[in-house]
Structure formats: C-alpha cells, structure tokens
Amino acid sequence: MKTSFSLNLLLRDNIKTLVPYSSARDEYKGEASILLDANENAFGSPYSKNYNRYPDPLQHRVKEKLHHIKGVPIENIFLGNGSDEAIDILFRAFCEPGRDNVILVPPTYGMYEVSANINNVAYKKVVLTADYQLDLDRIAEAIDPYTKMIFICSPNNPTGNSIHRQDIETILVNFDGIVVVDEAYINFSRQPSFTQDLAEFPNLVILQTLSKAWGLAALRLGMAFAGKEIIEVFNKIKPPYNINQATQDIVLEALEGVDIVNEWIKEVVEEREKLAVALQTLPQVAHVTPSDANFILVKLEEPRALYNFLVSNGIIVRDRSKVALCEGCLRFTIGTPEENITLLENIRKFYDQSL
Numbered sequence: 001m002k003t004s005f006s007l008n009l010l011l012r013d014n015i016k017t018l019v020p021y022s023s024a025r026d027e028y029k030g031e032a033s034i035l036l037d038a039n040e041n042a043f044g045s046p047y048s049k050n051y052n053r054y055p056d057p058l059q060h061r062v063k064e065k066l067h068h069i070k071g072v073p074i075e076n077i078f079l080g081n082g083s084d085e086a087i088d089i090l091f092r093a094f095c096e097p098g099r100d101n102v103i104l105v106p107p108t109y110g111m112y113e114v115s116a117n118i119n120n121v122a123y124k125k126v127v128l129t130a131d132y133q134l135d136l137d138r139i140a141e142a143i144d145p146y147t148k149m150i151f152i153c154s155p156n157n158p159t160g161n162s163i164h165r166q167d168i169e170t171i172l173v174n175f176d177g178i179v180v181v182d183e184a185y186i187n188f189s190r191q192p193s194f195t196q197d198l199a200e201f202p203n204l205v206i207l208q209t210l211s212k213a214w215g216l217a218a219l220r221l222g223m224a225f226a227g228k229e230i231i232e233v234f235n236k237i238k239p240p241y242n243i244n245q246a247t248q249d250i251v252l253e254a255l256e257g258v259d260i261v262n263e264w265i266k267e268v269v270e271e272r273e274k275l276a277v278a279l280q281t282l283p284q285v286a287h288v289t290p291s292d293a294n295f296i297l298v299k300l301e302e303p304r305a306l307y308n309f310l311v312s313n314g315i316i317v318r319d320r321s322k323v324a325l326c327e328g329c330l331r332f333t334i335g336t337p338e339e340n341i342t343l344l345e346n347i348r349k350f351y352d353q354s355l
C-alpha cells in the first residue's frame with residue numbers, strides 16, 4: 001500500500017476546475033411522465049424501435065450487469081466508446097500538453113502513442129527486455145517529475161505474453177503517477193486480472209474491452225476500472241452520452257452469454273496451442289512466443305513474402321516484421337478450427353514453393 005499518491009497533484013488544473021456539462025436529465029429528480037426538457041422528438045423514431053430519447057449518461061443497467069460478472073463495484077466502472085476513448089480521456093485528465101510526459105514500453109499497442117501525439121503529450125519509450133518483460137531499472141531512470149502515466153499491456157499486444165505481475169506491482173507501489181494496465185486479452189490468460197486489487201492500488205487504472213473475447217467489437221464498448229475519484233474524473237470529461245442506446249440495449253442482452261463466451265475462450269486457447277505446436281514443426285519457423293492472448297507472434301523466414309502470399313490467397317494477418325524486437329515476425333489471430341487449418345496449409349504451401 002502506497003501513501004504518496006495524490007489525485008489532485010496529478011490532475012491538470014483545467015480539469016480540477018472543470019464544470020461538467022449538465023444534461024437536461026441531470027437537473028430533475030423524481031418520476032417523469034412528460035419529457036419536454038431535452039428538445040427530443042416526442043412522437044417517436046422512424047424505426048421499429050424508439051430511439052428518440054437520450055440514453056442514460058452513466059449506463060447504470062450495463063454497469064450493474066458488469067458488476068455481477070466482474071465483481072467490481074459500479075462506482076469503480078467507467079464505460080467508453082471503445083478502450084480508445086478511455087485512453088484519450090486519461091491523457092486529457094492528467095497530461096498538460098507540451099509539459100507532461102508518459103512512459104510507453106514497446107513493442108506494445110500502438111494507440112497509446114497515437115493518443116499521446118493527438119494530445120501533444122511527450123512519451124519516453126523504454127523497450128521491453130529480450131523476453132518481452134519490463135526493464136524496471138530503465139523505467140525508474142526514465143521517470144521525471146512530469147511523468148504522469150505508465151502504460152502496460154498485459155497480456156501484451158503484439159507479443160502475446162503476460163507481463164510479470166510482481167513487476168507491475170513494483171511500479172504500482174513505487175510510481176506516484178497513474179499506472180494503466182491494459183487487459184484487453186485477459187480472458188485468454190492464465191494470469192488473474194488486477195480487477196480485485198483496486199483497493200490496494202489507488203493509482204491503478206485497468207482497461208478491458210468487449211471487442212475481443214466477448215465478440216462485440218462493432219458495438220464499441222470499452223471499460224476502465226479504477227478508484228472512485230478517478231472514475232468521477234472520467235465521467236466529468238466524457239461526452240455526456242458517449243454510449244449510445246442501441247449499444248447499451250444490445251450489450252445488456254449479450255452479457256447474458258457468459259457461458260458461450262467461456263466456451264469460445266476455451267476453444268481459442270486450445271486452437272492457439274495446436275497452431276503453435278504445428279508451426280514449431282516447420283523448419284522455417286524460428287520461434288513462437290508463448291501466448292496468453294488470442295493471437296500468436298511467430299518469427300519465421302521471409303515474413304514479408306509470406307505475408308504477401310497469404311494476402312493473395314485472401315488471408316490477412318499482421319506483419320510486425322519491421323517492429324523493434326519483433327523483427328521477422330508475423331502475428332496470427334486465432335480463428336475457427338477451419339480457418340487455422342487453412343492458414344497452416346497456406347503457410348506450408350508457401351515454404352514448399354520457395355524450396
């Protein structure tokens with residue numbers, strides 16, 4: 001348990017004093033039967049369902065359900081239009097453009113850097129070690145009085161491995177700024193989530209998403225879990241109606257599907273191990289990084305030519321071969337069993353041809 005964390009010292013001044021937008025629906029209490037406050041169309045929508053009323057700004061019903069699934073209190077949950085919105089709000093809350101900085105630990109998810117650039121916030125890159133773990137000494141050296149956040153993705157994209165929990169805890173305890181732990185792939189991991197540790201780490205912000213294991217990427221629903229005061233800051237900054245009604249309705253129904261999602265996760269993990277084993281038998285495959293995610297990073301011969309061959313056969317994978325520490329690597333998302341077989345057949349065909 002650390003003692004030196006102070007939200008007030010971290011927040012930008014304009015956010016500290018910000019008076020948030022007050023929506024029509026925020027300004028009354030009690031049962032409403034006639035709503036003439038928000039300039040909506042009182043007749044309905046030209047659609048089979050009515051969407052004429054503004055949605056719940058704080059998505060109470062969705063959060064209630066997530067509380068039951070995740071075991072996180074409602075006051076510790078923020079919902080965003082994808083995780084991307086949560087990442088952007090973090091920069092706008094904590095980083096004064098042109099003054100503050102954040103630490104990124106590449107190779108990792110590209111959005112942290114893009115969001116920093118959009119917000120004109122500097123970043124220091126402390127590359128992972130050769131086995132894709134945190135370089136704690138160099139991170140400690142990189143921290144200065146203007147370092148507001150450190151982004152850690154675990155399981156990491158694009159490498160697939162989990163970051164050692166002990167190392168993340170070391171940073172949580174010793175760094176006074178915000179530690180963002182992006183758990184987009186946590187459902188596929190052997191490691192536990194940090195969601196049960198929020199009380200212990202006041203500077204922890206966990207990101208999760210419905211875009212991966214939950215199969216709802218098109219609905220755009222990202223989650224942030226953090227202490228109550230941080231969540232209140234998020235809610236102050238976000239656009240008032242950031243999660244639309246259609247998304248709230250569909251997500252509420254889809255969250256009933258825990259069982260099917262858990263079955264898919266099991267199947268993806270099985271397929272992941274099968275594909276990894278099959279690839280390792282190929283002499284052209286140098287290394288498959290052990291993965292806790294729904295993809296594998298594979299170091300192999302002629303990555304770019306293989307990538308082009310796969311594309312010409314209608315199979316799209318991710319070329320990471322020019323990324324530092326991922327040299328020579330392609331990233332394969334785990335598909336259905338049939339898709340994985342087709343991928344493997346095409347990889348074999350490519351190398352047989354180039355013999």
Ligand SMILES: *Cc1c(COP(=O)(O)O)cnc(C)c1O
Nearest residue numbers: 082083084109157184209211222
């Ligand atoms: C896919 C992914 C996300 C998800 O982003 P959404 O905006 O919620 O779809 C977040 N973080 C990482 C590391 C990812 O790979």
